[in-house]
Amino acid sequence: MFETRLNSVLFLSVVALALTASALGSYPVYLMSLAGINIIAAIGLNLLTGNSGQISLCHSSFMAIGAYSSSLLTARYGLPFWLAIPLGSFLATLVGALLGAPASRLRGIYLALATLGFLQIVQIVIEEFADVTGGVRGLNVPKATFAGMYVSEYVRFLLVLASTGFAIWSATNLLSSRVGRELNAVRLSPHAAQALGVPVDRIRLTAFALSAAYAGLAGGLMAIVVGFIDPGEFGVSAALRQITFIVVGGMGTVAGSVIGAAVLSAMPELLRPVKEYNDIIYTLILLGFLTFMPRGLVTLWDSFRIQIARATSTKEART
Amino acid sequence: MKERLRIEKLTVRFGGLTAVSELSMTVAAGEIRGLIGPNGAGKTTAINAITGVVPITSGLILLDNMPLTNLAAHQISHRGVGRTFQHVEPFGDMSVLDNVLLGVGRHSHVPFVHALFATAIADRGEKQANSDALNILERFDLLSYRDSLASSLPFGILKRMDLARALAARPQLLLLDEPTSGMSESEADHAIAAARSLAESQNITLLVVEHNMRVMMALADSVTVMQHGCVIAEGAPSDIQLDRKVIDAYLGEELSDAAP
Amino acid sequence: MTTTLALQLAIAGISVGSIYALVALAIVIPFKSSGVLNFGQGEIVTLGAYLALILTQLALPYPIVLISIVILGGLGGVVIERLLIRPIVKAPEFTLVIATFAIGVVIKSSLSVQFGDSPNSIDGPFGSTPIMAFGLNINPTSAWILTCTLLVSTAVVLFFSRTRLGRAMRAVSVNTEAARLMGIRVETVYRWSWAISTAIGALAGLLVAPLIGINPEVGQLILRGLLGAVIGGFTSIPGAIIGGLSVGLIETYSGVLIGSSFKNLVPFLLLMVLLVFRPQGLFGTGEFKRV
Numbered sequence: 001m002f003e004t005r006l007n008s009v010l011f012l013s014v015v016a017l018a019l020t021a022s023a024l025g026s027y028p029v030y031l032m033s034l035a036g037i038n039i040i041a042a043i044g045l046n047l048l049t050g051n052s053g054q055i056s057l058c059h060s061s062f063m064a065i066g067a068y069s070s071s072l073l074t075a076r077y078g079l080p081f082w083l084a085i086p087l088g089s090f091l092a093t094l095v096g097a098l099l100g101a102p103a104s105r106l107r108g109i110y111l112a113l114a115t116l117g118f119l120q121i122v123q124i125v126i127e128e129f130a131d132v133t134g135g136v137r138g139l140n141v142p143k144a145t146f147a148g149m150y151v152s153e154y155v156r157f158l159l160v161l162a163s164t165g166f167a168i169w170s171a172t173n174l175l176s177s178r179v180g181r182e183l184n185a186v187r188l189s190p191h192a193a194q195a196l197g198v199p200v201d202r203i204r205l206t207a208f209a210l211s212a213a214y215a216g217l218a219g220g221l222m223a224i225v226v227g228f229i230d231p232g233e234f235g236v237s238a239a240l241r242q243i244t245f246i247v248v249g250g251m252g253t254v255a256g257s258v259i260g261a262a263v264l265s266a267m268p269e270l271l272r273p274v275k276e277y278n279d280i281i282y283t284l285i286l287l288g289f290l291t292f293m294p295r296g297l298v299t300l301w302d303s304f305r306i307q308i309a310r311a312t313s314t315k316e317a318r319t
Numbered sequence: 320m321k322e323r324l325r326i327e328k329l330t331v332r333f334g335g336l337t338a339v340s341e342l343s344m345t346v347a348a349g350e351i352r353g354l355i356g357p358n359g360a361g362k363t364t365a366i367n368a369i370t371g372v373v374p375i376t377s378g379l380i381l382l383d384n385m386p387l388t389n390l391a392a393h394q395i396s397h398r399g400v401g402r403t404f405q406h407v408e409p410f411g412d413m414s415v416l417d418n419v420l421l422g423v424g425r426h427s428h429v430p431f432v433h434a435l436f437a438t439a440i441a442d443r444g445e446k447q448a449n450s451d452a453l454n455i456l457e458r459f460d461l462l463s464y465r466d467s468l469a470s471s472l473p474f475g476i477l478k479r480m481d482l483a484r485a486l487a488a489r490p491q492l493l494l495l496d497e498p499t500s501g502m503s504e505s506e507a508d509h510a511i512a513a514a515r516s517l518a519e520s521q522n523i524t525l526l527v528v529e530h531n532m533r534v535m536m537a538l539a540d541s542v543t544v545m546q547h548g549c550v551i552a553e554g555a556p557s558d559i560q561l562d563r564k565v566i567d568a569y570l571g572e573e574l575s576d577a578a579p
Numbered sequence: 580m581t582t583t584l585a586l587q588l589a590i591a592g593i594s595v596g597s598i599y600a601l602v603a604l605a606i607v608i609p610f611k612s613s614g615v616l617n618f619g620q621g622e623i624v625t626l627g628a629y630l631a632l633i634l635t636q637l638a639l640p641y642p643i644v645l646i647s648i649v650i651l652g653g654l655g656g657v658v659i660e661r662l663l664i665r666p667i668v669k670a671p672e673f674t675l676v677i678a679t680f681a682i683g684v685v686i687k688s689s690l691s692v693q694f695g696d697s698p699n700s701i702d703g704p705f706g707s708t709p710i711m712a713f714g715l716n717i718n719p720t721s722a723w724i725l726t727c728t729l730l731v732s733t734a735v736v737l738f739f740s741r742t743r744l745g746r747a748m749r750a751v752s753v754n755t756e757a758a759r760l761m762g763i764r765v766e767t768v769y770r771w772s773w774a775i776s777t778a779i780g781a782l783a784g785l786l787v788a789p790l791i792g793i794n795p796e797v798g799q800l801i802l803r804g805l806l807g808a809v810i811g812g813f814t815s816i817p818g819a820i821i822g823g824l825s826v827g828l829i830e831t832y833s834g835v836l837i838g839s840s841f842k843n844l845v846p847f848l849l850l851m852v853l854l855v856f857r858p859q860g861l862f863g864t865g866e867f868k869r870v
Binding site for chain 2: 046142169170174177179181182185189190191193194195197198199206252
């Protein structure tokens, strides 16, 4: 009972948010768009690291691929954003599969190294092909248009909101199906998984491709929301931030991705006066959670839910 | 008698160590074959070789006359080979139901796209899988543990779960690796009875690695004895028990266990 | 390519390779003994470079700067081992990788905050006029770096084979529990392996500063060092040295052969290829369990 009531409450609040957002003002809408984008990216990384157990330091590189390719498709070939962004995500997925093919055979530090190497490769490519990507100085993103009119930031926010909803819905579907079980099985005991017919390497590769798909989507959305692509956003600091999102929220769960990304997305604002200390603060938070709450904030949410469920069921039993 | 498993001159070498040396044996369909031997005889390595976990140095492994030797482990599983593990290898963070569902998943597969979009097909597939899994849990008296995390359960329950999970995959050849290790005598007796009745009712061929002679005698139709990677005897349990070589092999082990 | 050019490049390659070799050593030594790969090692090198800057600005003579950096670096390693590594040694691999990576990012950020992104530099100890020898122009700084690396490498190899502590370290890296039972104080071994590692890393920072300047991005060369460590097979000390030198040579030659924009890609592509096809490098002996 509580579950369905909770879901209805969440759904209604999201609808309310969508309707009232235009009244909130430009800056809060912008922040919420960024939060949504972070949630989508976090969901992708969590599937790869939290569920299939593969550490990745190059998740932001897939965001970069999504961002640059969708912007370039619009800028150079006139594709509208609603085609360019999915295509960008598709391209990121392909690259994710390409990287995943060899990477999924690696473990531990070797995998971390390979993903770090890939991160650097993407950064170098961005810098060297400067006439296409704008190099270190970044790329201006053409404003999104629909039916000849510029898409307002409020509508862009709705787009992000819808995409975030899709990401949450699809990831939840996956995790509660045999795909989710196989992802976790591959992490928990590859030997037992193999013996039950799970193609371990293929599942790991799928996880890479999946994570890249979500990251590519997030990247494409980020490009049109921010209006500008800064390659510095896709380096080691970003990798650190995204890992922090999923550790803080809770690895292996969609709720964890949402909680971690949403909570920490508020941070850059709170931290504006001390912007340079961003990395330090993220690291402290990350190390703190790794030490004291390695399963993330979602554990608090879970115990809260169980308590409420218990309370409401005893109430019903009594009546 | 139809033969289910045939191993011809299997040799497995790692580094400088020869774990299995020219092992040959044939198991008939529906048979319950025991594979025994003192520690280090190569029994678990043989199992690992059949299931594709360790690379084979030379030799042939045939299932229903089809070679398994170059297949990946998960492909071997799809050919109908299942196994349990000496140390259970549970999916610790997952519930007992989810563990068994992974076994069910081997033969009932919801396609990826359907799973992604939670279509009606996915829904139906999941419901079917769930009911299959719950049936199996009931058969193994594990229903009360269905939502418990595997990592929270005692070893004996996990052993049962391991067996349930392997059987959920509907194997034709099931390799049991020390299924009663860590169990009390009565638990072991229960497990043997369950294994026997299952094998017979579902016509599953069993190859059981066991260290415990008593269990082996009660369960197996025939027994293969290994020592130092080679077969030293093969036959009916009653004959094996009296075989001089077998007694020496085990006695040797007992003596070295007892040595100060 | 003329022989002179090839030799000239070889010298440049070996001298930059020496730095990578030192970084590779700094990575492999604590990995061998405590199983922790310090993803933040690059930042230790950056710290060494900045220390060099500070001490030089205090007008201290070069030999004093060098010795201070080695000592301070070593002390830093002891502190890191005690405060950061000891608590996480037993943690799952994910935590180890992320923690050292995160600490590296923090150090880099702190240096950015403290010193800003403006580049700094110090002079090499023997000036920058090239020496003429064997018909080649040899940068005295390069020669100095080479000499130091040779000395350090020899010292390290001797240390591991001849001294009691070195042998204890090897024992611990092979089997920690057995070593402990034999009476070896494992904590001391860890502490020393980290101290040596950070001392070498900081020294590398001092040595490389005249060549590439002093800025927070210096730590990027950890990736070359890591590649050197991989080539050498992660657990081999001589392998790490040879690996680092090879990376330097590869980088320098590919710079000439394929142009400077793509030469940066070569080490990473090589890294990926190696990790996939031969993770144990050329000298390593690791058995790699599939699955």
